[in-house]
Amino acid sequence: MSNDQQTPFKPPQRERWASRLGLILAAAGNAVGLGNFLRFPVQAVSNGGGAFMIPYFCALLFLGIPLMWIEWIIGSHGGRKGHSTAPGMFAALWSHPAAKYLGALGLFLSLTVMIYYVYVESWALAYSIFSFLGYYSQVADLAQMSGFLQSYQGLNPQGPFATVATAYFFLILTLLLNFTILYRGVSRGIELLAKVAMPLLFLFALVLVVRVFTLGTPDPAFPDRSVWSGFAFLWNPRFEELANASVWLAAAGQIFFTLSVGMGTLHTYASYLREDDDIALTGLSTSTLNEFVEVILGASIAIPVAVAFFGLQATQEIARGGTFNLGFVSMPIVFTRMPQGELLGMLWFGLLFFAGITSSVAMGQPLVAFLQDEWGLSRKKAVLALAAVVFASVQFVVFFYGYGFDHEMDFWAGTFGLAVFALIETILLCWVFGIDRAWEELHRGAAIQVPRAFKWIMKYVTPGYLIALLTIWTLDEALPKLRLQGVPLEAVPYRWQARALMLLLLAGIVVSVGLAWRRRRKA
Amino acid sequence: MELTWGGLVFWFTAWASVVILSVFVLSRLVKSSGK
Numbered sequence A: 001m002s003n004d005q006q007t008p009f010k011p012p013q014r015e016r017w018a019s020r021l022g023l024i025l026a027a028a029g030n031a032v033g034l035g036n037f038l039r040f041p042v043q044a045v046s047n048g049g050g051a052f053m054i055p056y057f058c059a060l061l062f063l064g065i066p067l068m069w070i071e072w073i074i075g076s077h078g079g080r081k082g083h084s085t086a087p088g089m090f091a092a093l094w095s096h097p098a099a100k101y102l103g104a105l106g107l108f109l110s111l112t113v114m115i116y117y118v119y120v121e122s123w124a125l126a127y128s129i130f131s132f133l134g135y136y137s138q139v140a141d142l143a144q145m146s147g148f149l150q151s152y153q154g155l156n157p158q159g160p161f162a163t164v165a166t167a168y169f170f171l172i173l174t175l176l177l178n179f180t181i182l183y184r185g186v187s188r189g190i191e192l193l194a195k196v197a198m199p200l201l202f203l204f205a206l207v208l209v210v211r212v213f214t215l216g217t218p219d220p221a222f223p224d225r226s227v228w229s230g231f232a233f234l235w236n237p238r239f240e241e242l243a244n245a246s247v248w249l250a251a252a253g254q255i256f257f258t259l260s261v262g263m264g265t266l267h268t269y270a271s272y273l274r275e276d277d278d279i280a281l282t283g284l285s286t287s288t289l290n291e292f293v294e295v296i297l298g299a300s301i302a303i304p305v306a307v308a309f310f311g312l313q314a315t316q317e318i319a320r321g322g323t324f325n326l327g328f329v330s331m332p333i334v335f336t337r338m339p340q341g342e343l344l345g346m347l348w349f350g351l352l353f354f355a356g357i358t359s360s361v362a363m364g365q366p367l368v369a370f371l372q373d374e375w376g377l378s379r380k381k382a383v384l385a386l387a388a389v390v391f392a393s394v395q396f397v398v399f400f401y402g403y404g405f406d407h408e409m410d411f412w413a414g415t416f417g418l419a420v421f422a423l424i425e426t427i428l429l430c431w432v433f434g435i436d437r438a439w440e441e442l443h444r445g446a447a448i449q450v451p452r453a454f455k456w457i458m459k460y461v462t463p464g465y466l467i468a469l470l471t472i473w474t475l476d477e478a479l480p481k482l483r484l485q486g487v488p489l490e491a492v493p494y495r496w497q498a499r500a501l502m503l504l505l506l507a508g509i510v511v512s513v514g515l516a517w518r519r520r521r522k523a
Numbered sequence B: 001m002e003l004t005w006g007g008l009v010f011w012f013t014a015w016a017s018v019v020i021l022s023v024f025v026l027s028r029l030v031k032s033s034g035k
Helices: A020-031 A039-046 A050-080 A086-093 A099-133 A142-152 A165-184 A186-213 A227-235 A239-243 A245-259 A265-271 A280-300 A302-320 A323-336 A341-373 A379-399 A405-442 A453-482 A489-522 B005-033
Strands: none
Touching: A020 A186, A020 A265, A020 A280, A020 A341, A020 B005, A039 A050, A039 A227, A039 A245, A039 A280, A039 A302, A039 A323, A050 A086, A050 A239, A050 A245, A050 A265, A050 A280, A050 A405, A050 A453, A050 B005, A086 A099, A086 A265, A086 A341, A086 A405, A099 A165, A099 A323, A099 A341, A099 A379, A099 A405, A099 A489, A142 A302, A142 A323, A165 A186, A165 A341, A165 A379, A186 A280, A186 A341, A227 A302, A227 B005, A239 A245, A245 A280, A245 A405, A245 A453, A265 A341, A280 A302, A280 B005, A302 A323, A323 A341, A341 A379, A379 A405, A379 A489, A405 A453, A405 A489
């Protein structure tokens, strides 16, 4: 056993959050993403309507909140040992040479998800401006709007965009914004962004929700198409679907995505806390804020409005088409048919963009912190290095988008990888480090006493839940995806390229973790 | 489609759960910041 992992490594000046409010908003901004407004309502209507809330709240209680606390504990404990990222934090929990390499997975996941996430985030920025300028106001129906989106993505040269150049311009703009914020640092960049973007996101969402509730029946020729039918579609329970295991899996998956756990981002945010800052209440606050945005605001916009304008059957089709279909195809059409649609469209895509950027900077920060802490790079050099890797990698996502390049990354890193990492960190904290010490860490300076039942939940129920989830995902989804079942023949080489890129990124991170530790041993 | 009593119950319960949790968290945050 080497003792290098336990050596406290103090970088010259650790960054800190300027205020608790800033920290909560930044951590909630990390959690609140496109999924709160698009993925959640689609999952609910596809998995039992109101009855979906039973497995959803079970997953929140037994999986989401415990994992949130687990990550806050690991992060604040690692921060006190001078580490801002998972490799050092895991090494501080388990003094075994392998620990840092397990932590490397956290860096890999946040980097990989950031690479395709910023591209979708840039669509929201572009569509916000298109809405304001009335750029798609002549588009009349769902098929045409789908063609508009494909044209924007460079997949339909007959559409209004001859090439992918416009999408590329907005991508560059989004990347510049992300890296400028990261360059400004934790309190002057990320925290400031959260303090501006999160209240604006709330305001935009609130305006849209009020508008939805006052929409009634927009077309009297179709009296059955009303927002109340939309709410009925969303909330009327279909209990028979609870017997289906896939509904429980969907709920667990949604909780995972919505809270942004299992990615290594929260750990980094938690590492900037002061020695005795409260993590129990802060962790609970960010989960609660996220649930407020998801269950109250997120559920009350896209689906009710889609039913009011397109009817029940068409909305079912839209929901089956996935979250992007709902956000970037059906919603723009809705805005073209509403009074002040340009403004409302700008607010909708503006809130998606704010939800996106507060999450993507959180994904970039672990890499920047790793290069600063473990490699001793200046912030400027660290941000430039990350920018170079993201810029080079995102080219594949943009130019091979039509071949599902992003789908491959989204499944292996953004879905399966999150559960694997979450299981590793749960076992490391609750079993290797010890649940008693973890419990003590959770209550260091805590303003609340967490019910003791959670000690048992964190040790047994959460890992059990994760093992069950991973087993079923492996059998039902991972194995068929690994064999590329159902992938069109022409897309197969691109899917392999996506896998090669991910392996390259993972190998690069593992090697740089190993070299950083060797460098430190020599120092 | 009409909103059923079951739908109303689920809608109300989901919102109420989130609001109650929010009020609890907010009150604790205010209390702890005053210390």
